[in-house]
Amino acid sequence: DGRMPLTPLVSWAQRHEEIYLRVELTDAQVTQGHGAKGQNEYEFSLEFLLPVKSEVSHRSTQRHVNITLQKEQRGWWERLTRQERKPVFLAPDFDRWLDESDAEMEIREKEEKKNKLKSQRHEEKGFVSLTTGMLFVYNLVQFLGFSWIFVNMTVRLFIFGRDSLYDTFHTISEVMFFCQILAAVEVLNAAFGVVRTGVIPTLIQVVGRNFILFIIFGSVEEMHNQPVVFFVFYLWSAIEIFRYPFYMLGCFNTEWKTLTWLRYTIWIPLYPLGVVAEAVAVIQSIPIFDETKLFSIPLPKAVGASISFSYVLHVYLVLMFLGLFINFRHLHKQRKRRFRTKKRKAN
């Protein structure tokens, strides 16, 4: 309409690396906007004191246009424009205004914040890697222990045949004691959320095995030479030589598909077989506990007798099959979760 463009009010502030300009225009559209003199075309030009980079970022709000420019060289400018006299449309932006020392303080604060955050992340990372490292060592020790048990039993079976079934306890029990005491760590891992698993299934597994190992086998000498010891130990170690290396790889976020498949599949026949072997051991030990009165609970003298530990064993037999049911369901869930996520990842 032939009208001359008007000059908007511009306020400015600086930091060591940036220049901020705030143009007082409401509802600005490119160069058009509603300024102090209403809807018009506005323009302004400034000759900066020192060079700035060509990339400019701007953001329009309902009341202003905010422009940010990057100084070519980091530093503090004594004024914005080349000419000493300040243009009339230019004023300091008091909302953002800082003098040089305040700006330096701001930088220092920002850096301190950044460093704090960095060291926090570092500490967290350090903690995670320490936990992973400890888990890895734990799994490695268990893997070595159970591999030794499995290989030793297999070699002895080949060399001595059926005879090897009768002295399993004497040759293997010490390493088995060590591995199974150490397995209590798994309950702690589950309880403190170190690994993604439930406490109950882990507790059932660890308490169940240690009951057989220390009470049924360990405390009854007559059980030491029973072939059932061979079957129980063989079944326990057969799963662990796959489970622990699977966890070891997991500590490095890697996997070997065959190993994953074995870890989540061979428990299907081994778990019920293991529970059956353990049940056989419990049943075999019942007459021995009755005879020796070991762990029997004494009753008051007036009643005269004592309650045989075999009653506890009868209850335990029921608990075993309850435990089998809970853990079978848990392992089935873990298997489905593992293979479902993998399939989804592959898609």
Ligand SMILES: CCCCCCCCCCCCC[C@@H](O)CC(=O)SCCNC(=O)CCNC(=O)[C@H](O)C(C)(C)COP(=O)(O)OP(=O)(O)OC[C@H]1O[C@@H](n2cnc3c(N)ncnc32)[C@H](O)[C@@H]1OP(=O)(O)O
């Ligand atoms: C309350 C007390 C009551 C007592 C009652 C007694 C009842 C007695 C019942 C006794 C039955 C026991 C019979 C048993 O002794 C017989 C046998 O063992 S026979 C041999 C076959 N056995 C098996 O196959 C079982 C082996 N054991 C297990 O699988 C575990 O112990 C079990 C707790 C059962 C299941 O393991 P979990 O829940 O941990 O499943 P996942 O392997 O899928 O792991 C889940 C995620 O956690 C990560 N994880 C777990 N452990 C570790 C580790 N040590 N290091 C690193 N990472 C670990 C794993 O990678 C999974 O993570 P993600 O999902 O991210 O991959």
